[in-house]
Amino acid sequence: MNDIFKALNDATRREILELLKTKDLSAGEIADQFNMSKPSISHHLDILKRADLITAEKSGQFIFYSINTTIIEDVLQWILTFKK
Amino acid sequence: MNDIFKALNDATRREILELLKTKDLSAGEIADQFNMSKPSISHHLDILKRADLITAEKSGQFIFYSINTTIIEDVLQWILTFKK
DNA sequence: TATATATTTAGACAAATGTCTAAATACATT
DNA sequence: AATGTATTTAGACATTTGTCTAAATATATA
Numbered sequence A, B: 001m002n003d004i005f006k007a008l009n010d011a012t013r014r015e016i017l018e019l020l021k022t023k024d025l026s027a028g029e030i031a032d033q034f035n036m037s038k039p040s041i042s043h044h045l046d047i048l049k050r051a052d053l054i055t056a057e058k059s060g061q062f063i064f065y066s067i068n069t070t071i072i073e074d075v076l077q078w079i080l081t082f083k084k
Numbered sequence C: 001t002a003t004a005t006a007t008t009t010a011g012a013c014a015a016a017t018g019t020c021t022a023a024a025t026a027c028a029t030t
Numbered sequence D: 001a002a003t004g005t006a007t008t009t010a011g012a013c014a015t016t017t018g019t020c021t022a023a024a025t026a027t028a029t030a
Helices: A002-008 A011-022 A027-032 A038-050 A069-080 B002-008 B011-022 B027-032 B038-050 B069-080
Strands: A054-059 A062-067 B054-059 B062-067
Touching (some): A002 A038, A002 A069, A011 A027, A011 A054, A027 A062, A038 A054, A069 B069, B002 B069, B011 B038, B011 B054, B011 B062, B027 B038, B027 B062, B038 B062
Antiparallel strands (some): A054 A062
């Protein structure tokens, strides 16, 4: 849970997840959406990946990122234990 | 969402929430469960309170804390938008 | 009013975090 | 092989965070 909450504790990373909700995107396509250097975005992607919130797949010179719904489910279950 | 995820991004604070799941506790009772100074726990309680994840109610010289399920529901809804 | 208990506030400090630029790596194309 | 595009790695640096001790505030009780 530690890595997951650490990863979610940043507005840019949460926005990256929002972007990936619609469709998979390459690192460059993601970086284009932010007013921030590519290395910074790459670092955010790394943190999300380490938390298993996203997965990376190489395709030629591009790397495409997608949301990992399995881990989202884990967070959901954790939150649910506090309901009522 | 920023304050909420900031508050959840700490193991001690998540444990405090776990404790409050069972029953309301005073600041002292909470501090007794941790190997950490009372001021540090007080600080964690403040962060949880600012995030509205807990509420505080004074009773004599004690201050009792409880989980605020309303905000838990907000987090739940946020997470749900990523499902499938 | 004086003392004890419960809790917070203030201030210091080391460690972690987010950002940047420059350089490195990997693949594609000419 | 040389060049261009996509992305990451490395290293620096300012800001934020979590912890501590000492002091302040608030309530209860003798």
